[in-house]
Structures are given as C-alpha cells and as structure tokens.
Amino acid sequence: TVNNSLYMSERGSIDVYDFTVGTSISNVLNIGVSLSISDIYYNLYSENSEEFLAGGTSGFDLQNWLVSEGNGVGVKLGLIYRPIHALRLGLSYHSPTWYNMTDRYSAEIDENVEDYVTIEDYKPGTTFSGEKRNDYDFRTPDKWTASAALVLGSNMILSMDYELTNYSSMKYSEPSNYRYPDNYFDADNSYISSDFTTSSTLRAGLEYRFIPQLSARLGYAWMQ
Numbered sequence: 001t002v003n004n005s006l007y008m009s010e011r012g013s014i015d016v017y018d019f020t021v022g023t024s025i026s027n028v029l030n031i032g033v034s035l036s037i038s039d040i041y042y043n044l045y046s047e048n049s050e051e052f053l054a055g056g057t058s059g060f061d062l063q064n065w066l067v068s069e070g071n072g073v074g075v076k077l078g079l080i081y082r083p084i085h086a087l088r089l090g091l092s093y094h095s096p097t098w099y100n101m102t103d104r105y106s107a108e109i110d111e112n113v114e115d116y117v118t119i120e121d122y123k124p125g126t127t128f129s130g131e132k133r134n135d136y137d138f139r140t141p142d143k144w145t146a147s148a149a150l151v152l153g154s155n156m157i158l159s160m161d162y163e164l165t166n167y168s169s170m171k172y173s174e175p176s177n178y179r180y181p182d183n184y185f186d187a188d189n190s191y192i193s194s195d196f197t198t199s200s201t202l203r204a205g206l207e208y209r210f211i212p213q214l215s216a217r218l219g220y221a222w223m224q
Contacts, residue, residue, distance in 0.1 A: 003051040012042035018076070028083075034076040038097055042068040052116070060111035070101035090147035090161070096139045100175060103134040136185070137173045141165050157207045167196035200224045
C-alpha cells in the first residue's frame with residue numbers, strides 16, 4: 001500500500017522588446033521594420049513523495065529542479081498598401097527567432113526502504129545529483145501574414161488576415177562556444193521534421209463605431 005503525492009510549481013515568461021522604424025511613401029505605401037530582442041525564462045520545481053504504509057516510515061521523497069533561460073533575436077518586416085481610400089492590403093514576414101539557451105537541472109532523493117531490503121550495508125539517506133547544465137541553440141518557425149481591411153463609410157471596418165507558419169523549420173543546434181558529439185541533435189531535428197508541418201490561421205473581424213467614444217468588435221479565428 002502506497003500513500004503518494006505529487007507537487008509541481010512552474011512559472012516563466014517571454015519578454016519581447018521591439019525596435020521599430022517605418023516610413024510612408026506618397027501616403028499610399030507604408031513600410032515598417034522591427035528588430036525583436038527576446039528574453040525567455042522558465043522555472044520548474046516538482047516533488048514526488050511515496051510512503052510505503054506496510055513498512056512504517058519507509059518511502060522516499062524525490063525533488064527535481066529545472067531552469068531554462070536564454071535570449072533571442074529576430075526581424076519583422078511589414079507592408080501596407082492602400083490602392084483606394086477604403087481598402088488596405090498588408091503583407092508581413094516574421095523571421096525565425098534564434099535563441100541561445102541554457103538548461104540547468106538537478107535532483108535529490110531522500111529515501112528509506114530498509115524494511116524492504118536485505119542488503120546488510122544499506123543505509124537510508126539523501127543523494128544529490130549535483131547541477132547539470134545543457135547549452136544549445138534553438139530556431140523557432142518563421143511566419144507569413146497576408147491581410148486586408150475594408151473601411152465602409154465612417155463607422156465600419158471589415159478585416160481579414162491569413163497566417164502561415166512553417167513549424168517543421170524549427171531546429172536545434174550546438175552553440176558556437178560548445179562542442180557536442182557529432183550528429184548530437186540529428187534525432188531531435190528528425191522528429192521535428194516528421195512530426196510538425198505547415199499550419200494556417202485565418203482571422204476575420206468586424207468593427208463598428210456607434211459614437212465617437214464607443215466602438216464594438218466581433219471576431220472569429222480558425223487555427224489549424
């Protein structure tokens with residue numbers, strides 16, 4: 001008979017800082033370029049406890065710690081073309097974000113199973129793995145977006161955009177300052193290529209302005 005429990009706590013964030021420049025040509029074509037700097041952080045702590053009731057105080061507590069953090073850089077390009085006053089056509093490209101990542105992880109087990117073993121020199125105690133570290137680079141998928149918006153009078157806007165993301169282009173690689181064994185990431189990248197594919201997202205929206213101080217918007221999104 002086992003009395004067990006699992007406790008997990010995780011938290012994290014991805015902060016993105018965009019440095020943008022844009023211009024307008026003849027009030028018909030708008031062009032924008034952004035340099036995006038990303039900062040990623042993830043922290044996980046878990047504790048798995050099992051108490052073997054038939055053995056009095058026998059059991060174990062297993063604790064795990066994981067911290068993943070890194071930074072990345074990417075570029076965004078965008079165009080908005082207005083052939084007539086009521087129509088806007090847009091096209092944008094988000095490059096992959098190239099991340100430089102570090103994982104640090106460790107584990108500790110506090111165990112006592114002496115009521116269940118016959119080894120004479122067995123002693124209950126605590127074993128700590130020490131901190132392990134893994135450095136790697138990771139490339140996220142790139143993304144294309146095409147959009148259109150129609151301005152109807154002075155109160156209504158209809159908009160639609162179509163987004164295409166190539167998830168199979170994600171890739172792990174070794175950082176320049178660390179040498180992994182040959183073909184170290186080949187298996188991971190092979191799984192990505194076979195398990196992931198290109199994905200589409202379609203969004204449509206309607207916005208209506210009742211009075212200058214109040215507008216309402218209704219939208220629908222389909223994601224593959």
